[in-house]
Amino acid sequence: MTRVTLDTVRALDSDDPLAGFRERFVLPDGVIYLDGNSLGALPKAVPERVSAMLHEEWGRHLIGGWLKDGWMEKPLVLGDRLARLVGAAAGEVAVVDTTSINVFKLLSAALAMRPERTVILSNAENFPTDLYMAQGLIRQLGAGHELRLVPETEIEDAIDDTVAVVMLTETNFKTGAVFDMGAVTRAAHAAGALTLWDLAHSAGAFPVDLNGTAADFAVGCSYKYLNAGPGGPAWMFVARRHQEAAHQPLTGWLGHDRPFNFDLEYRPADGIRRHVCSSPGVLGLVAFEAALDLMLEADMTAIRAKSVALGDLFIQLVEQECDDAGFRLISPRAAGLTPPWIRGSQVSFAHPDGYGIVQALIARGVVGDFRDPDVMRFGFAPLYQRYEDVWHAIARLRAVLDGGEHLAEVYRERASVT
Amino acid sequence: MTRVTLDTVRALDSDDPLAGFRERFVLPDGVIYLDGNSLGALPKAVPERVSAMLHEEWGRHLIGGWLKDGWMEKPLVLGDRLARLVGAAAGEVAVVDTTSINVFKLLSAALAMRPERTVILSNAENFPTDLYMAQGLIRQLGAGHELRLVPETEIEDAIDDTVAVVMLTETNFKTGAVFDMGAVTRAAHAAGALTLWDLAHSAGAFPVDLNGTAADFAVGCSYKYLNAGPGGPAWMFVARRHQEAAHQPLTGWLGHDRPFNFDLEYRPADGIRRHVCSSPGVLGLVAFEAALDLMLEADMTAIRAKSVALGDLFIQLVEQECDDAGFRLISPRAAGLTPPWIRGSQVSFAHPDGYGIVQALIARGVVGDFRDPDVMRFGFAPLYQRYEDVWHAIARLRAVLDGGEHLAEVYRERASVT
Structure with a gap:
């Protein structure tokens, strides 16, 4: 060479x-910064956007900002924008909560959609929080479910008809090795299993094609390659074909079909909106918005x-x-x-x-x-x-x-x- | 008059x-602003503190900010500070996630601590998201639990030995009527039940004395009387005496006893820390910090x-x-x-x-x-x-x-x- x-x-x-x-x-x-895979650098647009939100929106409009400045809809508006980066369609992505919590939601949904199956399949090299959330969910559901871990090279072979959902982080956080999302998803579907992809180290790092690979569910963070700042809001994807069947237990009022009716009974909103639980954290969202808009220019x-x-x-x-x-x-x-x-x-x-x-x-x-x-x-x-x-x-x-x-x-x- | x-x-x-x-x-x-019960006004210290975090911390220290600027510990550091406002001790409060999600965590913990009881007791006038979270949890746990709603005037009489936890918002969001936290907690404890107080409309509005009233669990938001901005981070309280027994299912890596060991099995941290799930959203936290410090001066x-x-x-x-x-x-x-x-x-x-x-x-x-x-x-x-x-x-x-x-x-x- x-x-x-x-x-x-x-x-x-x-x-x-x-x-x-x-x-x-x-x-x-x-400084030569080679750690954007852990925390992305600060886009100059972020302080500008955050300052505008504070002074022009909160400071001037006060409570009116929820509608006037579009705060309430930001989880879905940003979700639609982010969808373009990850091969999803409008209405399939919401920016909400944290990666771990979104893992919990979507594992819950997936297990409920495959009631005759008992296994969450993952790899021992997965980022631990995903495994821990699966363990927390399994404990809560009582006996009957199992988190099965195999080496990452053996995942495809380990997908059998006991597997409800294959939960993988597409990019290994230690080695940077990337699963073949299309191949694994095909293997999962051939066995009747669903897939949940954690794209923490993928989104913004290289092209992701959720719909092209027929992925079922995905989650990701915003603060690595997407540069939204420490602990910035996470996101989740539910393929359109699963949206009616996908129910999760964190049924907060903003996921209600009519939040402002103040009904006594929860009734899930259509589409991705049912996964939005609580009043969105606007500061984190506008920082992400600025960072995302920059990324979308490239x-x-x-x-x-x-x-x-x-x-x-x-x-x-x-x-x-x-x-x-x-x-x-x-x-x-x-x-x-x-x-x-x-x-x-x-x-x-x-x-x-x-x-x-x-x-x-x-x-x-x-x-x-x-x-x-x-x-x-x-x-x-x-x-x-x-x-x-x-x-x-x-x-x-x-x-x-x-x-x-x-x-x-x-x-x-x-x-x-x- | x-x-x-x-x-x-x-x-x-x-x-x-x-x-x-x-x-x-x-x-x-x-503007005469009489809606601080929904969204508090902007403290001038917030933009200053947020700007400092962006430019001096993220912009200069990048990944180093997690330790150098104390980002990682902020959920507990701010929890200790907030504890002073609500009659809690250091180590009993964490600033984390959203009110709804914290309700889910603490209801899960409470039900597991009273396995022989089946009822979550609340009032029909409660803010709906608390009821919806209870419904989501009950559905997930399968048959066997019940959300029982009675008029707020009948709460104390309705506490019997089927009730695992009494879940109330101390201050009614529509009328402003305040439960007698001490009396209700005494009635709950006399019947062997636990209490979960939602203090969204209480903290910062009037004195709260969680330990003085022997409360078991509490949650609250930061964006009403605490002025942290739209969708600011929420908080939760677990009385010291329950901390070892209180387990909840959202077991993210930062609630692990040794998060950076990257163990395959979750093992809960001691104390309130086990309820911190994910990397904290630092922007929202520093805004809350500035607002809280102002409140603590009064x-x-x-x-x-x-x-x-x-x-x-x-x-x-x-x-x-x-x-x-x-x-x-x-x-x-x-x-x-x-x-x-x-x-x-x-x-x-x-x-x-x-x-x-x-x-x-x-x-x-x-x-x-x-x-x-x-x-x-x-x-x-x-x-x-x-x-x-x-x-x-x-x-x-x-x-x-x-x-x-x-x-x-x-x-x-x-x-x-x-």
């Missing part, structure tokens, strides 16, 4: 059709192309510059420009000193993150990263290793945040 | 120990005294100025400065043309709200209202009636927002 030089990467930046987006984010001086195919190129470049430079250092690539080396995607928008290396290396890199302004036991994660966010950032990140990695900075005593005590 | 004059109310304002708080809120010119006894005086004044002026107009007071006339509170911080009148009157008042800058079938609600927020506001509100009400403004055709079509 041809040796990569600084000129190579600068040429990539000058040809980058997405280069103009970078200036629309706030990025601290000197072409998702171009985002994917650049994401793959950034990841490939990262791998190539680690191998070129740090060949002797004992890094082990645990992300898939392959990455598709069309499905199957194989690798998402992150690259992970295992290293025995991974924790110290990540911390020493952060001290040098290169922000990735660490996951037990030895995983270094680096995420690629094509809207605000340059190819040259990857070059300098690896140069600083080389410097960390050369100086033994990662072996400092202070890095022996571990802590991490998703 | 002595006739009230403009001089009377101006004298009250000059003696008002809380008068200085008004300038710390954004209030539109010419003396809750002084807030109550002014609230009662504003409500009494409102009633007296309606009766003095609009005696002929057919208003029927549906709030309790009495209001305590010590428990029982009897009337909360709102006053409601019924009137056959109530909808039109409320709309015509809004057109004249006096913002109250309307609830079916004929209820006009007016809320009192002592931190930003003046006695003189009440005077002018009633003067404009008189003008509406005199001009027949409320009979305009445009008001025949109804819409309302809680």
Whole structure:
């Protein structure tokens, strides 16, 4: 493989059709931020939009904002907008509550739709909160249901006629490996099972085609590749064909067919609206709105192309510059420009000193993150990263290793945040 | 009763120990805002705090904010602060999710703690979302549980040994009538039942003493009398003595004893933390933080005294100025400065043309709200209202009636927002 030089990467930046987006984010001086897979960077439009909501909407319209400023409808209005990013139709997505809570809702719906089946099938590598929510639901339902975990490579083979719902996070949070959503969904449907996809590490990272793959249910967050800010509102998808049958237990008043009738009996609204439970948190929603509108200006195919190129470049430079250092690539080396995607928008290396290396890199302004036991994660966010950032990140990695900075005593005590 | 004059109310304002708080809120010119019981006004500290969070925390620290800026701990840190307002101890309150979802969690916990009992007892006048959440939970648990509704005057008599939990909103959202929390809780405990109090219209409105009344569980919102903004984060209380036994099904990763171990099995954290499910929505939390800190500067006894005086004044002026107009007071006339509170911080009148009157008042800058079938609600927020506001509100009400403004055709079509 041809040796990569600084000129190579600068040429990539000058040809980058997405280069103009970078200036629309706030990025601290000197920082190379490779952790957008955990928390996206701040779009400049977010403070503007939030400030407008506070001063022009809440401050001036007070209670009138619920109608005048469209606060009440925002979960569905933003859902329709987000639908375009994930291959859903209008009326199939709501922006609401948290990813975990939406998992609970949709697992409840799925189990009730397959009453003769007892198994939630998932993989042991899934992000734990999804597993925990399934466990909480199963305990509440009493005996009879089971969360069955198999290695991710064995999922398709494990789908049998006991499985009510296959619950998977499309992109593995540690390795970045991506399930073949179409193939798994076909296997599930062939066995009469439903699918629930967690798209936390997929939406905004690469093209998602929920209806093209005939997915049944999905959830996702807004604060990773969608840049809505820490703990921003989550979202959920229910395929149109299931909307009448999908009932869930968090039946709040805004999911009622006529919330302002104040009836004594709950009666679910039609469509996705029945999954909206409570008065929406408007501050979080308008932040997401600004971030989402920015994302929708970009072409998702171009985002994917650049994401793959950034990841490939990262791998190539680690191998070129740090060949002797004992890094082990645990992300898939392959990455598709069309499905199957194989690798998402992150690259992970295992290293025995991974924790110290990540911390020493952060001290040098290169922000990735660490996951037990030895995983270094680096995420690629094509809207605000340059190819040259990857070059300098690896140069600083080389410097960390050369100086033994990662072996400092202070890095022996571990802590991490998703 | 002595006739009230403009001089009377101006004298009250000059003696008002809380008068200085008004300038710390954004209030539109010419508007008399009597709907803080639905959505509190914007504290000036909120945009400042939100802007600081965006620019100084997210913008500069990126992922580091979760620890560096205390984002991760905010649900418990704010819970401890809020505890002071509601008579709870540190470690008994978390700021998390929505009121409806917290009702679901705590009803689940309560039913599991009373497995031999089948009834959730509530009143038909309760705010519907609490009833709907109970219905959703009961449906999910399968046959065996029942939501039993009785008129609010009959609650204490209806508590028998079939009742697992008495679920009440302390302050009636339509009438402002306040349950005697101490008496009801004693009656519940005498029958072996638990209590779940919804304090949406109580917290910040008048003193709440959860531990003084031996309450078991409580929930509340932040966006009415606590001024955190539309759909701001909710909160929940679990009395210390129940924390080990209280298990709920929304077992997200942040309620795990060791979230960053990424164990496959959920194991609940000790204390209130197990009820925190998901990554907290930081924007909503910092807005609440600013609003809460402002509220904590004020003396809750002084807030109550002014609230009662504003409500009494409102009633007296309606009766003095609009005696002929057919208003029927549906709030309790009495209001305590010590428990029982009897009337909360709102006053409601019924009137056959109530909808039109409320709309015509809004057109004249006096913002109250309307609830079916004929209820006009007016809320009192002592931190930003003046006695003189009440005077002018009633003067404009008189003008509406005199001009027949409320009979305009445009008001025949109804819409309302809680």
